[in-house]
């Protein structure tokens with residue numbers, strides 16, 4: 547029974563131009579509990595294979611128009627279908643056809659008329675192989691992500707965390723040599739830039755540390771129901787002085803009674819990063835608004851700015867650990883491209899999504915969603 551339940555997860559495509567043949571195979575495999583789909587021509591088989599996710603294809607060789615060999619060649623050409631095992635069903639038991647079958651990428655073959663036990667055994671074996679191959683692929687993907695994460699981490703430490711210190715040393719040298727030649731106003735300017743430098747470095751370090759925690763799995767996740775406007779106001783208050791510096795108005799207009807469910811530390815981190823970016827990429831006298839809207843089961847939060855916007859091409863590079871992308875702010879502020887990756891990680895951890903709509907020179911709208919209540923938390 548347990549086997550059959552497990553088998554329900556496997557989808558098999560049976561391809562034969564003769565419907566009685568399909569019937570025979572289907573009858574044999576039905577008892578095993580697999581999910582089955584049928585196609586009566588090569589063309590139909592390809593269309594189905596490209597639109598569904600099959601674990602195995604049983605493929606007749608002799609069919610009018612497009613024979614099984616041709617179908618197999620096509621399947622092996624496309625990344626979506628190239629790893630699906632193909633077993634040829636063939637009345638042609640001559641060595642030549644069998645060799646040709648393997649040459650075009652078949653995994654195995656079964657000769658007609660079928661021996662029930664043999665068919666079942668071969669299907670089982672190849673599905674099991676396919677399953678372990680998939681598991682390997684998944685763990686390889688995870689590994690690749692982990693390596694990319696590690697690379698990014700080191701590159702940030704090596705470059706982005708170093709440069710603020712260069713600025714600092716430089717400033718110090720400058721002051722030490724010529725301190726008497728500066729007037730009070732100039733000194734105030736120096737200290738202001740010192741403070742900005744420190745804030746930027748501190749933000750980066752905070753991002754780096756939270757991200758390191760998520761990578762090692764030691765980040766604590768404590769979701770609660772909270773007032774979205776309250777949280778947004780806190781962030782706006784925190785970042786008001788950097789917005790003031792650029793004469794940017796920063797407002798939060800969220801309905802007082804909208805609540806969402808999530809980890810408030812993580813969501814503050816998302817908002818802090820989005821608003822910091824908005825300030826960084828908006829020229830003087832611009833406008834930034836934080837909005838929140840209740841939509842069915844979730845809450846959609848938007849950070850909109852009237853800044854420089856992002857091109858279509860660059861939007862595709864955002865939120866990705868495998869791509870290094872960061873550009874200078876309107877006042878030459880440097881970045882590391884870590885902020886949005888962290889935002890995505892935290893939004894997803896909170897059952898949400900994050901994306902951006904933007905127009906170059908007009909502005910950007912970064913949006914993310916959160917479940918409205920505990921009931922809408924996505925099961926993992």
Ligand SMILES: Nc1ncnc2c1ncn2[C@@H]1O[C@H](COP(=O)(O)OP(=O)(O)O)[C@@H](O)[C@H]1O
Pocket residue numbers: 819823824827851853854855856864871872873874880881882883884885886887910
């Ligand atoms: N509000 C925005 N307006 C324009 N570009 C943005 C905005 N937010 C993010 N970006 C783009 O996305 C990039 C990555 O952002 P982020 O991950 O926060 O890294 P960083 O701020 O360190 O560069 C930025 O360098 C910038 O090119």
Ligand SMILES: [Mg+2]
Pocket residue numbers: 819822823881885886
């Ligand atoms: Mg940023």
